[in-house]
Every structure is written in C-alpha cells, then in structure tokens.
Amino acid sequence: MPESIPTGEAHGPGAIVDLPIAAELAGDGRMSRGAVAWSLFEGARNPYVVLITIYIFAPYVASVMIGDPVRGQAVISQWSQYAGWIIMATAPFLGASIDQLGRRKIWLGLVVAAMVPMMAALWWAKPDGSGLSVTVTMLLITLIGLGFAFSEVLHNSLLIRAAGMRAAHKASGLALALGNGFSVLALGFTAWAFALPGRVDWAWVPDAPLFGLDTAAHEHERIVALLAAGIFAIGALPLFLFTPDAPATGTPVLKAFRNGARQLWEMLATVRNYRDAAIYLLSRMAFVDGMNAILIYAGVYAVGVMKWQALEMLAYGILLSILAVLGGFVGRWMDAAFGPKNALRVAIFISILGIVAMLGMSPSRILYFWTFDPAAYPPVWEGPVFRTLPEVIFLLIGFVNAVFITAQYASARTMLTRLTPPEKTGAFFGVYALSGVATGWLGPMMVNFGTNVTRTQQGGFAMVIILLVAGLIGLGFVRGGGRNLET
Numbered sequence: 001m002p003e004s005i006p007t008g009e010a011h012g013p014g015a016i017v018d019l020p021i022a023a024e025l026a027g028d029g030r031m032s033r034g035a036v037a038w039s040l041f042e043g044a045r046n047p048y049v050v051l052i053t054i055y056i057f058a059p060y061v062a063s064v065m066i067g068d069p070v071r072g073q074a075v076i077s078q079w080s081q082y083a084g085w086i087i088m089a090t091a092p093f094l095g096a097s098i099d100q101l102g103r104r105k106i107w108l109g110l111v112v113a114a115m116v117p118m119m120a121a122l123w124w125a126k127p128d129g130s131g132l133s134v135t136v137t138m139l140l141i142t143l144i145g146l147g148f149a150f151s152e153v154l155h156n157s158l159l160i161r162a163a164g165m166r167a168a169h170k171a172s173g174l175a176l177a178l179g180n181g182f183s184v185l186a187l188g189f190t191a192w193a194f195a196l197p198g199r200v201d202w203a204w205v206p207d208a209p210l211f212g213l214d215t216a217a218h219e220h221e222r223i224v225a226l227l228a229a230g231i232f233a234i235g236a237l238p239l240f241l242f243t244p245d246a247p248a249t250g251t252p253v254l255k256a257f258r259n260g261a262r263q264l265w266e267m268l269a270t271v272r273n274y275r276d277a278a279i280y281l282l283s284r285m286a287f288v289d290g291m292n293a294i295l296i297y298a299g300v301y302a303v304g305v306m307k308w309q310a311l312e313m314l315a316y317g318i319l320l321s322i323l324a325v326l327g328g329f330v331g332r333w334m335d336a337a338f339g340p341k342n343a344l345r346v347a348i349f350i351s352i353l354g355i356v357a358m359l360g361m362s363p364s365r366i367l368y369f370w371t372f373d374p375a376a377y378p379p380v381w382e383g384p385v386f387r388t389l390p391e392v393i394f395l396l397i398g399f400v401n402a403v404f405i406t407a408q409y410a411s412a413r414t415m416l417t418r419l420t421p422p423e424k425t426g427a428f429f430g431v432y433a434l435s436g437v438a439t440g441w442l443g444p445m446m447v448n449f450g451t452n453v454t455r456t457q458q459g460g461f462a463m464v465i466i467l468l469v470a471g472l473i474g475l476g477f478v479r480g481g482g483r484n485l486e487t
Contacts, residue, residue, distance in 0.1 A: 037238035043178025044235020045459035050183040055317035059303035069304025077448035081348030084441025097260025102249035122225035142485035196222035287471025293443030327406025340415035
C-alpha cells in the first residue's frame with residue numbers, strides 16, 4: 001500500500017512515485033538491522049503454516065481427533081471457508097486503511113499477542129477428548145488464521161519503512177528464504193527429536209522421544225503447536241525492537257476505516273478501466289485459490305489416501321519445502337524464456353496434471369490402472385519411510401506440484417507489472433492483494449462440497465481442477481505478458 005505523507009494528507013494510489021517522501025524512504029540499498037528484523041518476522045511466522053496447517057497438525061486432527069480422514073477433510077475445509085469469508089470482509093479494509101491508521105506496530109503487537117497463546121493452546125487437543133474438543137480446536141485454528149491474515153497486511157505495510165525502496169526486494173527475498181529455512185529446520189527437528197526415536201537405530205537419533213513425550217498419546221504430533229508458538233514469539237521480537245514504525249497520523253480509527261473504504265473503491269474503479277489487467281486479476285483469483293487449496297489439503301489428503309503417519313508426513317514436508325525453493329528459480333527461468341503469461345500457463349497446466357495423477361494413487365494402485373500388491377514386491381529401499389513404489393511415485397508427484405506451484409506465485413507478480421501503467425502501480429497491486437483474499441473461501445468451499453457429495457477425499461480434491469482450469473481459460477483472454485515487453 002502507498003505510504004501517506006507526514007501530515008497525514010491522503011493521496012491516490014501510486015502517488016508515492018511523485019511525492020518528496022519517496023526520496024526519504026528510498027534508503028541506501030543496504031540491509032539495516034530493521035530490515036533483517038522485518039524479514040525474520042516472516043521467517044518465524046511461516047513454520048506455523050507448514051507444521052499446523054499442512055503437514056502435521058491438521059492431518060492429525062482429521063485422522064485421529066475426528067477419526068475419519070474423509071469427514072476430517074470436510075470439517076477442515078468447512079472451517080477454512082468460514083475463515084475465508086471473515087478475511088474477505090475485513091482484511092481488504094484493513095489494507096486500504098493502513099496509511100490512515102499511521103503506526104502499525106501497536107496493532108501488529110496486539111495480533112501477535114493473541115496468536116501465540118492460541119497456537120500453544122493447540123497442544124491440549126488430545127486424541128481421547130479429554131482436552132480441547134474438535135470444535136474448539138478448529139475455532140482456535142480459524143482465529144489464528146484470521147490473525148495470520150491481519151499480521152500479513154500489517155507486516156507487509158512496514159516493508160518500505162524497514163528496508164527502503166532500494167532494499168525492499170532484498171528484505172522480501174530474505175523473508176521468503178527464512179520462511180522456507182525455518183520450516184525445514186522445524187520439520188527436521190521434530191523428526192529427529194520426536195518421530196524417529198524408537199523407529200530407527202541410527203546412532204545420531206535419540207533412543208526415545210525427547211522430554212519423555214508419549215507417541216501413543218500423539219504428543220509427537222501435538223508438540224508442533226508449542227514449537228510453532230515458540231518460533232513465532234522469539235522471531236517476532238526483533239521487529240518490535242528494531243524495525244521503524246510509520247509516524248502517527250492523528251486520524252481516529254473509525255475515520256481511518258471510512259477513508260480506507262473510499263480508497264478501496266477508488267482502486268477498484270481504476271482497475272476496471274484497464275481491460276487486460278482486470279481480466280488477469282479475475283483469472284488469478286481462480287487459479288491462486290486452486291493452488292492454495294492444493295497446499296492446504298495436501299497433508300490431509302496424503303494421510304487419508306496414502307495412510308501415512310507422522311514420520312512420513314515430516315519427511316514429506318521437509319522434501320517438498322526444499323523443492324519449493326527450486327520453484328522460484330524455475331519461475332524466473334520460465335518468465336525469461338517464455339514470458340510471464342506462458343510461464344503461468346505451463347505452471348497451471350502441470351499442476352492440473354499433478355492433481356489428476358494424485359487422484360489415481362493409493363497404497364495399492366498406481367495411476368488408476370496398475371494394481372499394486374505391496375506384499376508381492378520387495379521394498380524400494382530399507383529406510384523408515386516411502387518404502388513402496390506407490391509411495392515413491394506419490395512423492396514424485398508432490399515434488400512436481402511443489403516446484404510449479406511456487407513458480408506460479410513468482411510469475412503471477414511479474415505478470416501484473418507487464419499489464420499496469422507505472423503511474424498506477426499502487427492501485428493495481430492494492431487490488432492484487434485484495435484478489436488474494438477476496439475469494440479465499442472459494443477453494444475450501446469447493447473441496448468441502450466435493451468431499452460431502454462423493455464421500456471421498458478424491459472427490460473433494462478433484463474440485464480444485466475446476467478452479468485451475470477456470471484460471472487457465474481466463475488467461476487466454478489477457479493480451480500482453482509475452483516474452484518481449486511490447487507483447
């Protein structure tokens with residue numbers, strides 16, 4: 001979002017290009033400690049998504065607490081839909097009002113102070129029902145999800161203050177790298193300390209889970225809640241100590257939100273005047289919802305369909321998180337080789353093929369047609385996980401999805417820069433951010449619908465294909481984004 005001038009006077013999106021404050025916020029291109037602290041915040045926040053939402057805790061809720069992965073997928077997608085509705089109704093107004101509110105760190109501090117204890121509380125989601133109920137557990141996850149969305153808006157709005165315009169790309173890249181790095185370390189530590197002990201006799205692995213955790217009570221899966229809370233609490237602290245805040249504006253909160261609503265409407269009105277950018281943003285809402293759904297439900301799907309346990313999910317998460325880093329380089333290469341629009345087409349099409357392939361997999365079936373009897377074939381290797389051919393093929397499909405979903409995220413941003421006039425960049429990226437949350441409920445709703453109608457996880461996951469196809473078709477109506485800047 002564009003910054004406001006020191007007097008608090010409002011100005012239109014994109015005006016930062018012509019205002020004196022742009023020089024004040026330009027910076028010298030070096031990474032200050034405030035910029036590093038800003039990046040560290042995002043790095044510390046992202047392990048929650050990997051540990052709780054995707055690979056460990058949500059699959060545990062579906063398969064153990066609910067006791068039925070199919071019903072678990074339906075329940076989780078239903079609650080995700082509720083969260084999407086609330087985020088759609090609130091986050092865009094927060095984003096549009098952020099300049100009017102002035103100081104961000106007090107609001108961000110309140111959000112973090114609410115999120116950390118709620119994350120830690122998930123430890124008491126016990127399998128025998130003696131702790132948190134499924135409803136309370138899902139309510140907490142939903143509230144944390146809302147806090148995550150609000151913290152993202154507030155945190156992103158501090159980027160220029162933290163790094164300056166000349167070093168913003170460095171801070172943003174460092175934040176993404178730290179997010180992947182911390183996630184991989186958290187998954188690796190959980191596997192080494194809690195899941196591998198007792199399963200392997202490797203010299204470098206403890207003989208029993210650390211801290212006396214009881215795997216029969218699924219404490220090795222629930223401990224990730226405390227781990228995510230601790231990483232976030234510690235990693236968020238430097239931002240509040242070192243990252244510069246925006247100046248106070250003196251604008252009352254209610255007035256700030258009224259002004260933000262007006263600015264939001266002005267942004268939407270601006271974008272409507274640019275046909276190709278408007279069509280692209282609509283298309284992006286569809287295919288990004290589909291990509292997000294693949295990420296959100298991949299863990300629950302793998303547990304239910306492939307019957308994987310915590311150790312397999314930890315290894316799955318580590319490998320896919322590492323492969324996701326490669327996706328950024330693949331996206332950059334495809335952008336240069338084909339242009340961002342064709343790069344997006346390739347990424348979406350391969351992701352569709354990946355889902356189709358996943359739907360044809362099970363422990364006893366490979367790609368729909370090959371019935372596989374694990375007892376009739378020797379293990380692929382003697383390791384503790386992924387010992388059968390269907391598991392290895394499912395893992396390879398996950399590798400492909402990880403690479404091209406990440407590549408899509410990289411190309412999507414580049415595509416918008418090719419469709420927008422430079423003087424309107426603020427407005428278009430404001431709507432770009434809005435489009436990322438406005439239909440965030442659509443993927444969960446469709447997965448929930450498909451799961452309930454077919455009574456299978458495959459039926460729910462297949463609905464994601466509709467979103468990806470809709471986005472792919474929409475891209476066909478967008479002019480521009482070719483290999484050359486003029487096309």
